[in-house]
Amino acid sequence: MIPPLRPMLSRRLMISALSTFAVLSLFGCGRTEPEATPPGGATTPGKKAEAVSGAFKVALVTPGSVSDGGWNASALAALNQIKGELGAETQNVEAKDASTQEENLRSYASKGYNIVFAHGGEFEAVALKIEKDFPKTLFVIPSGRTIGTNTTPVVLNLKEGAYLAGMLAAGMSKTGKIASVGATKSAVVEEVFKAYEEGAKAYKPTIEVIPTAYTNDWEDVGKAQQQTMALLSNGADVILQDLDQGAKGVFQAVDETSKPDKPVFAIGTNSDQNALSKNILASATIDITKAYVPIAKQVKEGTFKPNDTPYGMKSGVIGFVFNPAASAPLSADLKAKIDEATKKIIDGTLFPANSPAKAKP
Amino acid sequence: MPGASADNLPSESESKSIQVQMRGIVKRFGENLALNEVDFTVRAGEIHALLGENGAGKSTLMHILSGLLTSDSGEITLRGETASLVSPAAARKAGVAMVHQHFTLVPAFTVAENLALDIPASRLGIYSSFRAARPSFDRAEKLGWHLPASTPVSELPVGVQQRIEIIKALSTDAKVLIFDEPTAVLSGEEIKELFSVFRQLREEGCAVILIAHKLSEILAVADTVTVLRRGQGVASAPVSDVTAQTLAQWMVGENTLTSLSEKRFPDTRSRESSSEKSPALSVENVSLSGDRGETVLKSLSFAVSSSEIYGIGGVDGNGQTELAELLVGLRKTTKGSLLWKNGTFTPGHSPKIGYIPQDRRRVGLATSMSIEDNLLFDAVDEPGFRWKGLLKRKSLRQLAQVLIKKFDIRVQSSRLTTASLSGGNQQKIVVARVFRTQPELIVAMNPTRGLDIGATRFVHEQLLEARLRGAAIVLISTDLDELSFLSDKTAILSGGALTSYRSEDTSSTDLGLLLGGSREKASLRP
């Protein structure tokens, strides 16, 4: 234990010094930051940045471990492709909790990284808050919604895939009841389930779509399993899920319940989950690489500007993959109708859940 | 065990063989030379007293012998063989055990568990503290002690706790037993019993080393005495050849000293006049319940005048602590009342209070804080040492230095922790703190327990000085000699009840009975 230190200042001097200190630190309140005016000229919304000269540096911040075999793993794959194709210098890190989000984004930006992929909508608020401090860095937020000065959302039209999933579910259901499991309720998530319902009704207007059950947790396998069990016992026989790790709970419940005479099915999302079970009919996939690599390319060339144009099936980011090993075959009619709807979505003549007319080429 | 040493060194000129021989022991603590070339020899079958003032190096020497410390140079032989006592375990293996002044028992454990601590568990791994401690209990029975096996140690009186310590030491077949100031915590009767145990051990062939500083005890029980002074051996002689006066001279090193143990201070007491004074403190029919609701004090009544020392004797645990805490305002009466000069008793203001608590380490001091801080417990509250809510550190430090000088507290630096001080110097801190404020009522509990002659005399002087100044003093002590020496009036507190006695008229037998709580049998005139 350190012994009490000898008083070095006279008491009066110390007190006056400290009180000055206190007043300064308290009443110098409020932030009067200079407008971001980088030497390279100010960036304003919509204005194109210049082409990158010198080292092209790209960083990725993930909300979870990149060995999750899904959402975060696909981001790392995209980053590696950017490294390979565009010769970028890359780094990545996991922001384990919310309090480290800002620190991680700032750290890369302060090192002059050209792009920071902040891999989840939860990073949006932080990115918009700090973007003015780092005008030379582009923050990319998948599932974001707001266009910033140098922050761009990557709007993912998973709902297009969900529409097809709805058709498939309606076509395969024997009980006439289908259902869905989600994590947290948000506008984006609700659109996905709305498109699911639209697709189902479009194929079979009499189908009953049970309202989505929310677990409030993207990762909790147990909760997802419970919710699924409840839905299955309610008579639903096809379940769409929009979860991360929680999806495994849905598949487990389906596998346990499914019997040869009374089959029940699940539909995967976010990545190709078909291999996980023969009871998975198909997966509505997101291939983030097809969004991230073009963005990186445009930034490098100096042609990118922040936008909220959604990435859908046309761009190839969203896909719909049937499970060739599925336990039940689908009818030719159903297959044809789904293929037709796919074509319409790509053509821009069908808009599930009011997806905007503009779409990535 | 008896005669175990007979086959060693048969050519020894005396019939008793040498058990311990320490030669040229040197030990330094930093710059402080604690032991300087000390020689020390103990034979089997003798009670050997090691005498010296606090800080003379007695404990250090014995800690080296018992393996707690290692010497910087010097040689130790046990029964003629060179011994390397690097740890207490090694010393125990070599047959050396120590009974410490501050007990090493686990308070929450039962007697059996404490006794079983040192004994390895049986091979099957099934552990019964009773079975493991069986030999120890047998040993205790042999000494005539019946120990309550399943009572937690914390609930036992100190005297019994010490017996457990002794049994623990004996359980390892020790040939050399060291007792560190064993009588400090005991009452007169218990001391007698302890001495008979020493003699019994001597008959069994053990060497008993007794660290002591009460001359009367040494003369009563020891066979041989070695005196240390400031880290050096002064003399070693058979007790039959020395007088209290020679011992005192060896110890203090002054030739001019007259018989120290018999010395009285100039008699400032005037027993006649004090009885006529109106009482300062009046205790009227006070009853008090303890922490667990048990009755601790039963309708006590007594009065103390200014310039009077009221001595209360008795064995610990008969309500002494509670009475002291009541008198200094730490407890409230259950029944009855306290008056100060026939007005309300508001401790702290009327009267100003000085409290010397019983246990200086546990209650008197914050031992991990500095000497300076410990001197300033009350001073920090006084306006003279404050400036706008802040402490005047400089004035406080000066005050501490003044107190250190005035009360002759021997310290290397006032910033060291009090834990580093000897018991005498620790008690001087408590005394200095108490007497600085010139209290009107002083409550002192065993104020000289464990102190050497010099420190004891110092405390006595301070009490007498305060008395002369006009303070009312309640002295609670287990040392009956101290009580009769200092007090104007004396009483015994036993079983929560108070019986006054006049030390001149009371025989020691009666006192013994009083201490034991049998008031009726004692032939006393109240």
Added chain:
Amino acid sequence: MIALLAVTFLLLGVSPRVGLSALWVGAFGDADGHLYPLSETLVKTTPLLLTGLGVVVAWRGGMFSVGAEGQLIVGATAGAAVGLWGSHLPGFLITLLVLSAGAGAGAAWGYLAGWLRVRRNVQEVISTIMLNYIALSLLGALVEGPLQEKTHRVSQSNPLPNSALLPHLFPRTWTNEIQTRLHSGILIAVFAAFVVMIYLFYTAGGFKLRVVGQNPEAARAARYEVDALRLRAMLFSGALCGLAGATELLGITGRLYKDFSPGWGYTAIPVALLGGLHPLGTLLSALFFGALTAGTGHLSRFSNVSSVLVNVIQAVAVLAFVGIRAFRNRQSGGE
């Protein structure tokens, strides 16, 4: 310590030279004068210092509180609630309100544990752990309920008005014109360290508090108000931790969210202990922990060491530090 860290890096399969230099650069900055990392070190020092001081005050008074985390969280929560409620007020007023609400709420949280100990003899170790859980759940319920942002997307509150936030401090010329997030909270924290030092060593109250902490029996025998002193210790300790939450809110996050604290209040205990329970020692040890956190963060971003293994490195550094100190004490201590 460096040798131990080097060995750890080797075991983790990272070149010690790369690893150690990453730690250094992440804590203090590049050789080319790019001092952005230094600002991050100080950013992390701020809450660690304030909560560490809170622990110092409580433990000095013999109250072994582990409630810094909960007190920080209620401090931030109360600060955010008050700040959002009064968002129409002038900025400096909001700042003052948020800081006092934070300190007040933290103090109340600490007082609760103190009261339970003094009046109901509930061990503060247990009660503060429970109060931590309650604070955390309360925060969760609020940011998903009454305090949630308008859009109800994420479990977080609306941002506090910009005018209320603590001003930034670090000169931009030190960081190649990059705005850092170092805020005046560090000044508040350093100021608090001096206040705590003055309290503990230059006031009668602090003196008595230390006596109570070292030996409550002796304090009682000296007729100190032991219970009142303990309550005051918890009150003061809670206020410091609550202030940590409020400064973090006003300086860094600007809003309340679910994982508001990455465990500042728990790290505060080793910070305080490493600082020898002395306010100025705690200042140094908070800097050490701040640098370590910033350095290991940098390591996880710019090397292949995974974030889990980074924790191992952090722990090794702390253990090495403690071990070296213990070894030195032993050598110089003698007895």
